[in-house]
Each structure stands twice: as structure tokens, then as C-alpha cells.
């Protein structure tokens with residue numbers, strides 16, 4: 001059930017929201033690496049149309065928490081629930097629902113920016129180049145649309161990672177320090193983009209060191225400490 005693809009600079013279709021219960025939930029999430037307790041019984045609930053920011057100093061466990069949210073890291077104890085059931089990152093429903101940018105690593109190093117986005121969109125059922133073209137413009141990638149990922153600046157690579165989340169349907173966005181390496185206008189764009197995501201019913205979980213972004217976007221703030 002996709003919204004019709006957009007031909008403007010608005011984002012790709014968003015999957016239908018379901019309000020009321022948490023889409024993503026941590027219950028007593030604990031992660032240990034050897035003797036190092038990184039996360040200690042962390043609770044978090046994220047509903048459709050809302051944003052939760054995970055904040056804390058370097059090494060506090062923000063990325064670890066986000067990795068648990070997408071099933072890339074297994075909790076030592078506690079639970080991660082998606083849609084009320086234990087998270088299964090291999091399930092088609094989960095993969096169709098969650099768009100994540102945890103780093104800037106391009107998935108397809110031998111595909112150009114626009115080819116990369118076309119593949120991601122198509123793999124998620126969006127077979128309309130207009131959606132990709134809109135995201136290229138929206139994300140400030142027009143001048144490098146035909147470049148290979150290795151030739152992008154660090155900020156452009158960040159924008160490509162974010163664009164990869166925006167060309168596909170999604171019920172949740174999981175973003176690790178999305179502001180990293182963006183210029184000032186990129187920060188403004190990111191803030192407005194995330195507010196638009198919430199307005200469209202997308203749940204947003206993001207880690208950030210950017211207090212202005214957190215203040216503008218987050219409905220709840222979860223602080224982790226080293």
C-alpha cells in the first residue's frame with residue numbers, strides 16, 4: 001500500500017502508520033562486551049509519528065543501542081520488540097518497515113549515486129525513477145548523481161546514506177548521528193526532513209551530538225552514560 005510516488009522534492013512513499021502502541025521498544029536492554037557493560041537495562045518506546053533521540057558522550061553506547069534497534073547487535077539480556085513482537089531483522093516485514101543509516105558505507109561501490117538509489121528503491125517496491133530523482137535533488141546530490149561512491153566527499157557520502165533511506169517506503173527511520181559532516185544548510189535541511197518524516201507518521205530513532213537538532217525534532221530524549 002504505497003502512496004503514489006512523488007515527482008516533487010517530497011520524500012518517497014511512507015508505509016501506513018499505526019498509532020497507539022510502540023512500534024519499537026527496548027525493555028531492559030543490556031549489552032555487555034566482556035566485562036564492559038555498555039547498556040544497562042535501557043528502556044525506550046517509540047511510536048509512529050514521534051522521534052526519540054539517544055544522546056550521551058563518546059563511547060556511551062548510542063551506536064550500540066541503534067545497532068540493537070536494527071538487529072545488528074544482539075542484546076546480552078533484555079528485549080527489543082518491533083510491532084509488539086521480538087525483533088527479527090531477517091523478516092520481510094521488518095526489512096520493509098525500517099530504513100537505517102548507521103554509517104556512510106555505500107552498499108554498492110561500483111554503482112553511481114543515482115544507480116545506487118534506483119536499486120534501493122526498486123528492491124523496496126518503488127519502481128519510479130521520479131522518486132529517486134526527487135531524492136537526489138532533495139538531498140543535494142544533483143551535481144554528483146553520476147559519481148561513484150568512492151569519489152564523494154564525506155558530506156556527500158552522508159547525504160547518499162540518508163537518501164538511501166528516503167527513496168523507499170518506511171515506518172521507521174534509524175539514524176546514527178545523521179548531522180555528521182553536513183554543512184549548515186544541510187543541518188537545516190535535515191531538521192525539516194525529520195520533522196516532515198514525523199508528520200508523515202514515520203517513527204524516528206536517532207543518535208545525535210547536535211543539541212539544536214535534538215531540541216527541534218525529538219519528542220523524547222534517552223540519555224546513555226559510559
Ligand SMILES: Nc1ncnc2c1ncn2[C@@H]1O[C@H](COP(=O)(O)OP(=O)(O)OP(=O)(O)O)[C@@H](O)[C@H]1O
Pocket residue numbers: 033038056057058059060061062063064065
Ligand atoms: N563490538 C564491540 N566489542 C567491544 N567493545 C565494543 C564493541 N562495540 C562497541 N564497543 C564499545 O562500546 C562502547 C560504546 O560504543 P558506541 O559506539 O555504542 O558509543 P557511542 O555512544 O555511539 O559513541 P560515539 O559518540 O563516539 O559515536 C565503547 O566503549 C566501544 O568501545
